[in-house]
Amino acid sequence: MPIGRVNAAKYIARELPAPFEELLGGEHSHRIFNTAHANWCTPPGHSIPWHDCYAGADMLPIPQKARLFLDPAGQPRTPPNHLRGQELPQVEQAIRHAVWADREAHRLGVDR
Numbered sequence: 001m002p003i004g005r006v007n008a009a010k011y012i013a014r015e016l017p018a019p020f021e022e023l024l025g026g027e028h029s030h031r032i033f034n035t036a037h038a039n040w041c042t043p044p045g046h047s048i049p050w051h052d053c054y055a056g057a058d059m060l061p062i063p064q065k066a067r068l069f070l071d072p073a074g075q076p077r078t079p080p081n082h083l084r085g086q087e088l089p090q091v092e093q094a095i096r097h098a099v100w101a102d103r104e105a106h107r108l109g110v111d112r
Contacts, residue, residue, distance in 0.1 A: 016061055020110045024062045024101050033065035034058045036094030040068075043082035063105035069098035 014030075015021050025032075037057035042050045057065055069091075071077055076095045083091055105111040 014059055014061055016063075016110055020108055021062070023108060024104055024110075025097070029062050029097065029101060030058065030065070032090075032094050032097050033062070033068065036091045037065070037068050039083060039087040039091055040080060043080065062101055063111045066098040066101040066105065069095045070102060074102060 016024065034054045034057045038050045038054040041053040041056075042048065057068065060068075069077055076099055079088060079091045079095070102111070
């Protein structure tokens with residue numbers, strides 16, 4: 001009997017319990033990380049649409065979104081070379097915000 005695929009996204013809570021969500025920037029943090037992740041992941045000619053990459057990040061809680069911009073040691077990742085115009089400053093802002101959010105999530109004990 002074949003086993004069907006499980007959509008893990010429905011088991012991941014996007015929002016942290018109060019007050020942690022707001023302490024980590026709330027909806028502002030979600031928008032910064034989602035937009036930067038979509039810009040990061042969609043170089044010219046990329047086959048996956050920008051809005052799909054945005055939605056992929058949108059389902060994650062803030063600490064996991066922050067780690068999209070950090071290496072395994074918690075250091076900022078270097079932005080890809082395809083970023084141009086307003087995208088590069090947005091991604092650089094997201095990286096700085098990710099360092100802060102990751103540090104705060106560790107401090108608050110919500111770094112899941």
